[in-house]
Amino acid sequence: MTAEEYLQLHQKISPYIHRTPVLTSQLINKSVGCSIYFKCENFQKMGAFKMRGASNAILNLSEEQKSKGVVTHSSGNFAQALSLAAKNQGVKAYIVMPSSAPEVKIEAVKGYGGEVIICPPTLKDREEAAEKVIQTTGATFIHPSNNDDVIYGQGTAAIELLEDHPELDAIVTPVGGGGLLAGTALAASLFAPDCEVYAGEPENVDDAYRSLISGQIESNDSTDTIADGLKTQLGDRNFPIIQKHVKGIMLVSEKEIIDALKLIWTRMKIVVEPSSAVALAAVIRNRKMFIGKKVGIIISGGNVDLAKMPFDYHIL
């Protein structure tokens, strides 16, 4: 992928996505000691950056593939993103979801036009259910994060951020499945080679952190984190990109995530999901590294269940 090809890709998906705003907070900058530029993908269509990768993956299908539809297994934002991206391009989307998925999420996928296939909540059942859809319909499987077109699509948020702020010293994203981080690192390597790319990751699901150390893809024994978008692990398509282009992964505690989440909600007045706060939490924890620097943060999304937010004590 050359810079020119990447710009063409960005132009091609532009009709299907929002160019999201970049917000700043004087108060947060003052308290952290650096200048932070928040790329607000919570304002993206369907509320998350996943819309970029899903749109690009469908754009790159052949006409024959498009006629047979797409399938994925996800209970998170990618399920909604693929449904909406498919609908916008006149393609059928089959979404395999575990029976444990909340009713509101199943309804959201249906609302965006996706056909939901419920399966038992194990990885094996999920894969079998997706395989059955492929056998029956000929649909193309699109992985939520370990797919080149998805990775390239996610990186377009960083392209826009660097167009708006070419002087950034660093960009920090959350890392879950690795699609956003790999895409961001790839985009920065092409458009701002001096801009360092980092990820924030919850201590409780530190598989990406351990993967960079061991040199192989690690998984998590437990998935006990409020950052529910970050429970997944890296894949063989995005891990090499991350190894090559990512400067480091910074771990944060659950308390640090919640504190950063509250800071964003109360000071920036925007609704973001807990996963989004992980990047800011990582910058705050490692603030000495970033003193006086210009730091971009990708706010991954804003789809939250308000009743489940950890706002159990009073803050202004």
Added chain:
Amino acid sequence: MTAEEYLQLHQKISPYIHRTPVLTSQLINKSVGCSIYFKCENFQKMGAFKMRGASNAILNLSEEQKSKGVVTHSSGNFAQALSLAAKNQGVKAYIVMPSSAPEVKIEAVKGYGGEVIICPPTLKDREEAAEKVIQTTGATFIHPSNNDDVIYGQGTAAIELLEDHPELDAIVTPVGGGGLLAGTALAASLFAPDCEVYAGEPENVDDAYRSLISGQIESNDSTDTIADGLKTQLGDRNFPIIQKHVKGIMLVSEKEIIDALKLIWTRMKIVVEPSSAVALAAVIRNRKMFIGKKVGIIISGGNVDLAKMPFDYHIL
């Protein structure tokens, strides 16, 4: 006040306020049946439109008055706004607050540099405490809503909204003390005489609605509403402007306010206070009046106690 004078006033306070963005939501427009332009004063300095009126009131003091400081009684956004606006212009602010005010609000005022005077929680005690500050210090009393300079300042949000969207058919604001509504109506009468101005008001504190019917300033027997910024009543400076320039006041139920609040948080991904949702609730309740029209809504602010938000059941 001529249009030219009003533009000069706006220019004078511009260094002290943010020009806030105007956001839209395709989903909300589709579901309500009109095009709504949200003027996002939740992104204003200190988180509410009150910063405009407070800044203008202090700008219009003489040098002698400035040297002696300003005083107000408020436990809401105006207490913080006057503190910050005073600090920004090198003026001392005395804020009389009832002993019943939450600790976080008192701390917020102090954080913005205001000197807090605690008094018993009755109107009489509040007025006596403010009077004592005036006697002792020579400070100038600035009423949160019933003061010409405050009213003019609040109207600058509508000036900006109409500059961005001169084609608006209507503007809707919440109404509490009447400063925002009067300022908005005045601005619209000067800059967009065909644009109708309305207010939304909670049924439970319908004093402004009744005032327009009776022709005199009415008060509330109860103040039982989630829209805690709207419990106050109109004053003799803003009521005549409202009588002359406001097309109507639309009442909404507490449930309608909460539903509109959730719609804004979950679909627009912005944090707004319950008072802000009253205007959208009014448009939704009276949607037949606005079909196909272009409607501006002033989002009054975003200072909320997250733990007190009514998100007690699960929504996506």
